[in-house]
Structure formats: structure tokens, C-alpha cells
Amino acid sequence: MPEPLPQCYLNGEYVALRDARISPLDRGFLFGDSVYEVLPVFGGRMFLFREHFDRLARSLREIRLENPHTHEQWRDILEQLIARNGGGNCYVYVQVSRGMEYGRNHAFPAVVKPTVFAMASPLPVFTDAQRAAGLSAITVEDFRWSRCDIKSTALLANVLMKQQAADAGVNEAIIVRDGHVMEGSSTSVFVIKNGVLATPPNSHSILPGTTRDAALSLATNVMPVEIRSVSIDELRAADEVWISAATRDVLPVTRIDGAPIGTGRPGPAWHRMADAFAQLRQQLASTPAYTP
Numbered sequence: 001m002p003e004p005l006p007q008c009y010l011n012g013e014y015v016a017l018r019d020a021r022i023s024p025l026d027r028g029f030l031f032g033d034s035v036y037e038v039l040p041v042f043g044g045r046m047f048l049f050r051e052h053f054d055r056l057a058r059s060l061r062e063i064r065l066e067n068p069h070t071h072e073q074w075r076d077i078l079e080q081l082i083a084r085n086g087g088g089n090c091y092v093y094v095q096v097s098r099g100m101e102y103g104r105n106h107a108f109p110a111v112v113k114p115t116v117f118a119m120a121s122p123l124p125v126f127t128d129a130q131r132a133a134g135l136s137a138i139t140v141e142d143f144r145w146s147r148c149d150i151k152s153t154a155l156l157a158n159v160l161m162k163q164q165a166a167d168a169g170v171n172e173a174i175i176v177r178d179g180h181v182m183e184g185s186s187t188s189v190f191v192i193k194n195g196v197l198a199t200p201p202n203s204h205s206i207l208p209g210t211t212r213d214a215a216l217s218l219a220t221n222v223m224p225v226e227i228r229s230v231s232i233d234e235l236r237a238a239d240e241v242w243i244s245a246a247t248r249d250v251l252p253v254t255r256i257d258g259a260p261i262g263t264g265r266p267g268p269a270w271h272r273m274a275d276a277f278a279q280l281r282q283q284l285a286s287t288p289a290y291t292p
């Protein structure tokens with residue numbers, strides 16, 4: 001993975017990422033008591049800003065932590081961060097923790113001063129070889145908690161699943177609960193069969209993906225879309241499988257648990273979706289910046 005860009009934002013200041021420091025007593029470190037967002041930036045412009053910061057606001061509400069900033073303030077903080085790192089194409093990572101207190105108590109501190117951190121990184125590259133061959137995945141049984149809709153930094157289960165995928169030499173772990181597909185360890189999952197696109201409904205068992213929603217609205221004009229439970233058998237028998245995430249758009253998965261999906265090559269529906277995303281990014285470049 002490429003190194004992050006040099007300047008970060010920490011509690012009101014822009015500092016060199018290498019010099020940024022937080023307390024070991026920070027609750028993000030001690031308890032994973034924090035939430036985060038990741039959003040892509042194209043030509044210096046944040047993509048789906050409102051959707052990401054609505055989701056951050058929701059995550060904060062769900063963990064009962066006051067949002068330290070309005071959308072407008074977030075936009076200003078991040079626009080400056082992006083500019084200080086040279087603009088262009090990158091992604092921004094934002095994390096808000098419940099701060100630190102002198103001690104270690106599970107229950108919230110009486111006075112909360114959140115830790116607010118943001119950094120920028122180059123976007124991961126989807127290589128020409130990957131574009132031609134597609135990605136590979138394994139399926140893993142779900143052993144996460146029951147509030148996967150909160151974008152929490154407590155990601156140990158996802159970390160272990162992704163490592164299982166890495167150990168197997170594949171790109172993603174697709175999470176299955178009771179015979180049904182939930183999502184990837186860091187992606188949303190779609191299946192296409194006979195020209196119909198299906199993806200599991202939002203629930204406490206999956207993260208409501210911003211890229212998933214964007215893909216669904218692009219797809220509704222060109223193909224039937226079903227938001228419904230997807231079984232592991234349907235996953236294996238699909239013509240195409242896609243995964244999506246903010247830093248990667250929608251990507252084709254052509255091998256699962258060692259067996260080919262459909263023809264074993266990225267399919268025609270994925271090519272259309274990839275083109276639609278490219279157009280959406282271009283549109284973004286020619287529209288005014290986000291205004292709350």
C-alpha cells in the first residue's frame with residue numbers, strides 16, 4: 001500500500017503525520033471507542049461528501065458521541081487538508097474518538113473532549129492485470145458483533161477476516177451469516193444473475209455502503225435491481241459478483257473459494273457499471289463544490 005500523504009489534521013491543527021501524537025489513554029486506543037469515515041477525492045473534490053458525513057453523523061449518534069463539527073466545518077477542515085497535501089486524487093480518512101481521561105473506565109467520562117483526526121492517502125490502484133482478470137475472494141463465517149451498521153474502528157473481526165483472505169492469496173473475504181451473504185470485510189457485495197442485480201438489504205448486520213447506494217441508483221436506469229437476502233448458493237452460481245467501496249468504486253470478483261464465477265472474467269454488466277462511475281466522477285468535476 002502507498003504511504004499516506006505528509007500532512008494530517010489533529011484536534012484543530014495541521015501537523016506532519018509523522019509527528020502527530022495522541023495519548024495512550026485515548027478511548028479509541030483502549031476500547032475502540034471511535035468511529036470513522038473514508039471518502040475519495042477526485043481532482044481535489046470530495047466525492048459523495050454529504051452521504052459520508054450523514055453516515056458519520058449517524059455513527060456518532062448511535063454511539064452517543066456528539067458530532068464535534070457541522071457538515072460545513074468538516075468540509076472546510078478537509079478541503080484545507082486536501083489542499084495542504086497537493087489536491088488531486090486521493091482519499092481522506094476521518095476518525096472521531098471519545099477522547100481520553102486519566103484512567104481507564106468503560107463508562108463514558110463525565111466530560112468528553114473528542115479526539116478528531118484526519119489524514120489523506122493515495123488511492124489504491126486497480127491494475128490493468130486486475131481489470132482483465134478480476135479479483136478473487138474467499139467466503140468466511142461471520143463472527144462480528146450485531147451492530148455492523150455503525151462504522152466503528154473496532155474492526156478486529158474484519159482484520160482477522162481480511163488476513164484470512166491475504167493468507168489464502170486472495171483480495172477479499174466475503175462474510176456469510178446463516179448461509180446468507182452479508183458484505184465483504186471492507187466492501188459491499190452484489191450478485192448478477194440473468195441480468196438482474198441483487199444485493200442484501202441494509203440492516204444491523206452490514207454497513208450501509210455509500211458506493212453501494214451510488215451503484216444502485218446508477219443501475220436502476222439500466223437493469224432490474226433487487227434489494228433482498230442473497231444466499232451463498234446464489235453467490236457461487238452468479239453470472240457476476242461485484243464488490244464496492246469508496247476508494248475502489250465497483251470491482252468484479254471472478255473467483256470465489258477457488259472456483260470461477262460465471263465465465264471467470266469481468267462481465268459486461270460490470271463494464272457498464274465501471275463506465276457509469278467514471279462518468280459520475282467527471283460530472284462531479286464540473287459541478288459546484290458541496291454546499292450544505
Ligand SMILES: Cc1ncc(COP(=O)(O)O)c(C=O)c1O
Pocket residue numbers: 038183184185186187188206207208209210211212244245246247
Ligand atoms: C464492512 C464494510 N462494508 C462496506 C463498505 C463499503 O462502504 P463504502 O462504499 O461507503 O466505502 C466498507 C467500507 O469501508 C466496509 O468496511
